[in-house]
Amino acid sequence: MPSSENLLQRKKNKLQRIREILCCPICGSDHIANLDTILQCRNCQEKFSISQSTYKFLSQRLIDYGKIKPTANISAHNYDSIALNFIDKYKEGLILDNGCGLRNVYYDNVVNFEIVDYPTTDVLGIGEKLPFKSDAFDAVFSLNVLEHVKNPFECAEEILRVVKPGGILYVVVPFLQPFHGYPDHYYNMTSTGLKNLFSEKVQVIKCSVPFSGLPVWCLSWFLNSYIHGLPDSVADKFKLKRVSELLNVPMESLEQDFVTQLSAEVNEELACTNSLIAKKVENHFQFRGVNSEPQQYKVQEYQTELERLQLQLLLAQGKIAAMESSKFWKLRKVWFRFKQSVGFSTDADIINDKDTL
Numbered sequence: 001m002p003s004s005e006n007l008l009q010r011k012k013n014k015l016q017r018i019r020e021i022l023c024c025p026i027c028g029s030d031h032i033a034n035l036d037t038i039l040q041c042r043n044c045q046e047k048f049s050i051s052q053s054t055y056k057f058l059s060q061r062l063i064d065y066g067k068i069k070p071t072a073n074i075s076a077h078n079y080d081s082i083a084l085n086f087i088d089k090y091k092e093g094l095i096l097d098n099g100c101g102l103r104n105v106y107y108d109n110v111v112n113f114e115i116v117d118y119p120t121t122d123v124l125g126i127g128e129k130l131p132f133k134s135d136a137f138d139a140v141f142s143l144n145v146l147e148h149v150k151n152p153f154e155c156a157e158e159i160l161r162v163v164k165p166g167g168i169l170y171v172v173v174p175f176l177q178p179f180h181g182y183p184d185h186y187y188n189m190t191s192t193g194l195k196n197l198f199s200e201k202v203q204v205i206k207c208s209v210p211f212s213g214l215p216v217w218c219l220s221w222f223l224n225s226y227i228h229g230l231p232d233s234v235a236d237k238f239k240l241k242r243v244s245e246l247l248n249v250p251m252e253s254l255e256q257d258f259v260t261q262l263s264a265e266v267n268e269e270l271a272c273t274n275s276l277i278a279k280k281v282e283n284h285f286q287f288r289g290v291n292s293e294p295q296q297y298k299v300q301e302y303q304t305e306l307e308r309l310q311l312q313l314l315l316a317q318g319k320i321a322a323m324e325s326s327k328f329w330k331l332r333k334v335w336f337r338f339k340q341s342v343g344f345s346t347d348a349d350i351i352n353d354k355d356t357l
């Protein structure tokens with residue numbers, strides 16, 4: 001990492017260099033005026049702030065639009081050899097690192113674009129509305145980012161818009177990765193899904209599994225999280241299991257400690273599937289993009305909170321219904337009744353049995 005003084009000067013130089021490729025992320029106009037510490041779009045009048053070293057295209061409307069939440073998580077990864085090759089190939093050009101996180105090396109030909117104002121961030125903004133003119137970049141990187149955006153299709157359109165014809169896209173997205181924030185995690189993708197994001201608008205040079213995406217990382221991440229989600233004594237037993245024991249998971253395993261005692265958080269983090277039961281709300285405001293009035297956002301927020309509570313109730317009801325219809329639950333009931341009939345049942349059994357009926 002360069003010294004902070006050196007970094008500041010290099011960032012200032014870069015901001016000056018990219019001033020001419022900026023456009024308004026709200027309306028797309030390139031008539032943007034510098035007013036001291038403010039950039040203002042001459043077309044839609046939206047204002048954005050500038051610091052010494054960062055263009056801040058994150059007005060409240062864009063924060064709401066991208067559903068950006070504040071986060072204390074720091075996303076920091078090194079470039080792989082593929083990215084480094086492109087950085088070298090376009091050393092006289094300009095690359096957009098879209099959702100770069102915190103970088104430990106600062107390149108003068110790479111524009112660090114982020115939702116978080118890290119020391120290496122050059123431009124703050126959201127991927128759904130890039131503040132850059134069309135055809136502005138020789139290459140665009142989107143490295144482990146598209147799973148975190150609310151609308152990956154819109155982000156993909158924006159990536160395509162700002163890269164020059166003939167320019168390069170380097171996109172990495174997780175497929176079998178557990179839930180992780182930074183600050184949100186929406187969609188994992190198969191390789192087919194990834195190609196479909198850009199469809200016929202690109203010519204695929206290579207679609208493959210990068211070194212950082214080998215299945216072994218998936219196994220390791222999964223098992224580490226699984227073990228952390230268990231109480232210590234159960235985790236110790238689980239670590240002694242053989243792989244062969246896990247290859248077939250008979251239904252009986254679902255009642256074993258390593259399944260029943262996994263924490264709720266880790267169940268969600270590693271879920272094989274997620275389910276949703278939802279009810280279409282009445283009088284639901286249509287989301288009108290970044291031009292919506294602030295009051296509509298407020299109403300929408302309340303409605304979303306109400307929807308969330310309703311869903312929680314429905315999900316809890318669904319869970320109870322699923323438990324009651326499960327094979328084990330039925331067997332358990334039969335067992336309690338058997339114990340009752342032969343006079344072995346305890347008070348606790350009777351209470352449990354009543355609960356299940």
Ligand SMILES: [Zn+2]
Nearest residue numbers: 024027041044
């Ligand atoms: Zn504008």
